[in-house]
Amino acid sequence: MEGNNVSSDHVIAELIEMGFEFSQVIEAIEAVGPSIDNAVDFIINSSHTKNTVPLSRPNRSTSTARTLGKRASTSSCSSGRVKQSRIMEHFQPPRPKRTRIQSAPTASISGLESVSRHAEGEKASSSCTDHNLGSEMEPCVFPVDNLRDQEIGSDWEQKVSNLLHKHFGFSSLKSFQKEALEAWLDNQDSLVLAATGSGKSLCFQVPALLTGKVVVVISPLISLMHDQCLKLAKHGVSACFLGSGQTDSSVEQKAMNGMYGVIYVCPETILRLIGPLQRLAENRGIALFAIDEAHCVSKWGHDFRPDYRRLSVLRESFRACNLKFLKSDIPLMALTATATIRVREDILKSLCMSMETKIVLTSFFRPNLRFSVKHSRTSSMKSYEKDFRELIDSYKTQRIVGKKEDNTVVHNSEDESDYSTGSVNGSLSDAEETSPSDLDNSEDNYSDGNGVEVSSVNRNVVTSLKKKQLSVEYLEDELDVLQSVDEFDVACGEFHGDTSTKNRDLWRLSETVDPPFKPEERLKLLTEPSEVGPTIVYVPTRKETLSLAKFFCRFGIKAAAYNAKLPKAHLRQVHKEFHENALEVVVATIAFGMGIDKSNVRRIIHYGWPQSLEAYYQEAGRAGRDGKLADCILYANLSRAPTLLPSKRSEEQTRQAYKMLSDCFRYGMGTVTCRAKTLVEYFGEDFGHEKCLLCDVCVDGPPELQNLKVETDIFLRVLAAQFEHVRYGNGSYDDAICRGRLLEKPNFRMVVSAIREQFPKFAATDRLWWQGLARILEDKGYIREGADMIRPSIKFPEPTDLGLQFLQSDPETAFYVYPEADMLLSTSTQKSFSTFSEWGKGWADPEIRRQRLQGKRCRKQRRKKRPSQHHKDFRTVRGRLTAKLTQQKH
Numbered sequence: 001m002e003g004n005n006v007s008s009d010h011v012i013a014e015l016i017e018m019g020f021e022f023s024q025v026i027e028a029i030e031a032v033g034p035s036i037d038n039a040v041d042f043i044i045n046s047s048h049t050k051n052t053v054p055l056s057r058p059n060r061s062t063s064t065a066r067t068l069g070k071r072a073s074t075s076s077c078s079s080g081r082v083k084q085s086r087i088m089e090h091f092q093p094p095r096p097k098r099t100r101i102q103s104a105p106t107a108s109i110s111g112l113e114s115v116s117r118h119a120e121g122e123k124a125s126s127s128c129t130d131h132n133l134g135s136e137m138e139p140c141v142f143p144v145d146n147l148r149d150q151e152i153g154s155d156w157e158q159k160v161s162n163l164l165h166k167h168f169g170f171s172s173l174k175s176f177q178k179e180a181l182e183a184w185l186d187n188q189d190s191l192v193l194a195a196t197g198s199g200k201s202l203c204f205q206v207p208a209l210l211t212g213k214v215v216v217v218i219s220p221l222i223s224l225m226h227d228q229c230l231k232l233a234k235h236g237v238s239a240c241f242l243g244s245g246q247t248d249s250s251v252e253q254k255a256m257n258g259m260y261g262v263i264y265v266c267p268e269t270i271l272r273l274i275g276p277l278q279r280l281a282e283n284r285g286i287a288l289f290a291i292d293e294a295h296c297v298s299k300w301g302h303d304f305r306p307d308y309r310r311l312s313v314l315r316e317s318f319r320a321c322n323l324k325f326l327k328s329d330i331p332l333m334a335l336t337a338t339a340t341i342r343v344r345e346d347i348l349k350s351l352c353m354s355m356e357t358k359i360v361l362t363s364f365f366r367p368n369l370r371f372s373v374k375h376s377r378t379s380s381m382k383s384y385e386k387d388f389r390e391l392i393d394s395y396k397t398q399r400i401v402g403k404k405e406d407n408t409v410v411h412n413s414e415d416e417s418d419y420s421t422g423s424v425n426g427s428l429s430d431a432e433e434t435s436p437s438d439l440d441n442s443e444d445n446y447s448d449g450n451g452v453e454v455s456s457v458n459r460n461v462v463t464s465l466k467k468k469q470l471s472v473e474y475l476e477d478e479l480d481v482l483q484s485v486d487e488f489d490v491a492c493g494e495f496h497g498d499t500s501t502k503n504r505d506l507w508r509l510s511e512t513v514d515p516p517f518k519p520e521e522r523l524k525l526l527t528e529p530s531e532v533g534p535t536i537v538y539v540p541t542r543k544e545t546l547s548l549a550k551f552f553c554r555f556g557i558k559a560a561a562y563n564a565k566l567p568k569a570h571l572r573q574v575h576k577e578f579h580e581n582a583l584e585v586v587v588a589t590i591a592f593g594m595g596i597d598k599s600n601v602r603r604i605i606h607y608g609w610p611q612s613l614e615a616y617y618q619e620a621g622r623a624g625r626d627g628k629l630a631d632c633i634l635y636a637n638l639s640r641a642p643t644l645l646p647s648k649r650s651e652e653q654t655r656q657a658y659k660m661l662s663d664c665f666r667y668g669m670g671t672v673t674c675r676a677k678t679l680v681e682y683f684g685e686d687f688g689h690e691k692c693l694l695c696d697v698c699v700d701g702p703p704e705l706q707n708l709k710v711e712t713d714i715f716l717r718v719l720a721a722q723f724e725h726v727r728y729g730n731g732s733y734d735d736a737i738c739r740g741r742l743l744e745k746p747n748f749r750m751v752v753s754a755i756r757e758q759f760p761k762f763a764a765t766d767r768l769w770w771q772g773l774a775r776i777l778e779d780k781g782y783i784r785e786g787a788d789m790i791r792p793s794i795k796f797p798e799p800t801d802l803g804l805q806f807l808q809s810d811p812e813t814a815f816y817v818y819p820e821a822d823m824l825l826s827t828s829t830q831k832s833f834s835t836f837s838e839w840g841k842g843w844a845d846p847e848i849r850r851q852r853l854q855g856k857r858c859r860k861q862r863r864k865k866r867p868s869q870h871h872k873d874f875r876t877v878r879g880r881l882t883a884k885l886t887q888q889k890h
């Protein structure tokens with residue numbers, strides 16, 4: 001009981017320190033218990049709270065929230081080009097006063113500070129008085145005529161700087177943030193493309209702090225909105241989220257009445273709130289519409305949602321020509337970390353953004369990320385063991401170190417007769433660790449009571465959930481939000497890796513951005529001691545989240561599974577524990593982590609193919625937000641080319657989706673080009689360097705060049721012959737079909753089978769090896785894919801004219817190429833005949849028959865030996881029986 005009081009006192013102190021009022025805090029703790037997060041959430045969303053938000057400083061004098069109206073504007077709406085006035089022109093006096101010179105409040109409006117503003121049409125005046133507020137903040141008026149001179153002036157920056165310092169503890173804006181804010185101050189639309197974790201949120205949070213108007217943020221996930229609201233509340237900024245996840249029905253009303261500075265809302269909800277938002281714009285004022293994770297807007301975006309495309313309604317509904325009280329259109333700010341040129345263009349078009357939209361483009365390059373590709377046959381326990389040995393060992397070592405440190409504490413405390421300290425890290429002691437072979441026998445799966453099999457991935461998590469009934473389900477059904485979330489965590493990416501050069505000028509890096517590549521700093525990163533830290537493992541299926549998390553738990557790693565089908569309470573708990581570093585590894589589908597702001601994630605592992613390089617970069621980008629070295633590892637499964645999962649795509653989208661998968665595959669197969677370079681250039685940015693110096697290709701160097709003249713010659717010759725075979729006269733294969741000669745179009749397997757038959761030397765060469773060669777030849781233009789879609793593996797190779805010319809070349813001329821990863825792997829693990837089943841010869845071939853029979857004989861002999869093993873094994877029933885029988889015999 002006393003302990004409880006102590007923890008309540010601690011929570012109360014923390015909350016008051018955050019700036020909440022004592023009475024609010026007490027009310028919240030009575031309602032939700034001594035949990036900071038729950039109490040904050042209760043306060044900001046509870047209908048019981050009157051003032052709804054914390055004061056940004058406990059002792060600040062409060063001022064009553066006031067509405068800041070706008071008056072009729074004469075701005076006209078030109079078709080096509082949107083006239084965009086500067087944001088200062090939005091600044092209006094508080095209604096209903098209609099004085100000639102007005103100053104706006106500078107003290108908090110629901111915890112927000114405002115800069116002063118001018119009445120519409122008012123001419124220059126330097127008079128600066130604050131009639132309304134007894135605020136400690138200095139009021140300030142920007143005279144309209146001088147605005148242009150002042151807009152990038154130190155005064156504006158100083159104000160932002162003060163706000164940053166006060167609310168977030170930052171010393172200054174990053175250059176891209178400044179650029180985005182300058183655009184907003186100029187009342188321009190902006191498209192902000194900045195790397196994951198670079199601080200995009202601040203670009204739309206500052207306008208709310210600076211103006212006292214509302215910023216409406218369109219965000220794709222409830223969990224993301226919730227995270228951001230909590231964070232803002234902790235920084236003394238009032239925010240709320242609306243949508244199906246909001247359990248308090250009064251929040252929407254309060255938001256529309258202007259009681260929150262930042263409103264997060266999903267696209268589906270905002271579409272029904274246009275009317276109330278227009279009234280909000282008229283009363284308190286809306287400073288900005290921010291569309292976060294804007295790649296979701298594009299039909300080529302990797303998590304495209306159709307309702308995003310209806311967001312153009314924001315432009316239409318908040319145009320100055322449609323709303324008389326607006327002087328100019330409310331600016332739009334679209335933000336994303338991963339958008340190819342095609343996606344960017346689609347965003348601009350779909351949102352009807354202005355022709356003068358400011359593009360704030362920072363480098364996609366993340367200097368502290370170390371990319372690498374490993375090769376694996378995923379999904380079996382055997383590969384888990386092999387692939388994750390290093391990871392498990394690193395956690396184990398950490399625990400031993402932790403244990404030693406703890407022991408030191410114990411010894412010290414023993415001296416001081418204090419035995420209460422010295423707990424040992426780790427959920428299972430070494431003695432409790434189980435070998436992977438035990439896994440098969442485990443019966444840890446259980447139902448959570450809702451008929452959902454939770455598995456034992458994290459017994460602690462689920463047990464604690466059972467104890468603690470969580471009242472608010474922040475991570476409620478994203479299902480309501482997403483059109484078909486069933487597919488969300490398995491859906492295929494749908495973006496287009498278009499690196500076309502058209503409009504390159506538009507997509508030049510912002511000049512103010514510092515070049516991120518500093519070789520000496522990068523090399524220094526490598527010398528720093530590496531931390532074990534939290535890990536996210538992305539797997540392609542829900543099932544595998546469970547099996548892999550369970551595998552980690554067996555080794556004493558604090559791991560949990562995360563996929564959209566698990567109970568929401570579990571998901572929420574995983575989020576929470578991961579953020580609090582109570583979990584070491586989260587094994588998740590792509591449903592986990594969008595916009596997750598956890599600074600110390602040290603490793604992002606993709607165990608299986610991602611759906612696109614864009615999705616990969618977005619997910620990998622969740623590592624190392626603290627700027628320290630972090631690893632992004634892709635386990636490429638060579639034997640299983642990525643495939644498309646069912647989805648409602650148009651034919652064109654399917655085509656593009658295959659193209660994206662194919663790009664992914666090539667990234668995994670690549671052995672020559674620096675990984676960071678491949679990724680950055682994929683987004684249309686000129687990397688400008690040959691090496692990132694950290695990735696596996698840069699560190700290991702490319703493989704040896706190989707002269708594949710003979711192999712290429714054979715491949716093209718066989719292909720050409722097969723192609724000739726199906727030709728009809730001079731016509732193409734398609735002509736042949738038209739003329740009624742239904743011949744089988746040569747496919748890749750047929751070509752490889754023919755090579756094996758005709759060239760015994762290559763009888764045992766792996767099909768994957770030939771696939772690798774085929775991709776190289778395709779890149780060189782010697783063959784092309786005959787199917788109507790590009791796929792990761794070439795299905796219907798066709799020789800090109802260039803390929804046929806190659807056949808005429810001098811046999812003595814070498815043909816040097818860098819082998820791809822699958823080719824290297826195939827040659828390093830030469831298979832015997834007996835393992836080949838797909839090339840049709842099977843038992844008919846004497847050599848295969850001989851090998852298989854030999855294999856069979858060996859297996860038989862091994863089996864014969866087994867009884868003697870059982871004889872020795874007294875742990876098994878069979879062993880004991882055999883022993884008994886043998887004894888009797890003797």
Ligand SMILES: Nc1ncnc2c1ncn2[C@@H]1O[C@H](COP(=O)(O)OP(=O)(O)OP(=O)(O)O)[C@@H](O)[C@H]1O
Nearest residue numbers: 170172173174196197198199200201202337595597
């Ligand atoms: N000017 C700044 N100075 C120092 N730190 C900053 C600054 N701006 C933002 N940050 C920090 O950067 C981190 C990442 O911010 P944020 O979540 O906005 O990133 P993001 O760009 O939205 O990432 P994502 O693409 O993953 O959504 C936060 O912890 C934030 O506190």
Ligand SMILES: [Mg+2]
Nearest residue numbers: 200201292595
């Ligand atoms: Mg973000």
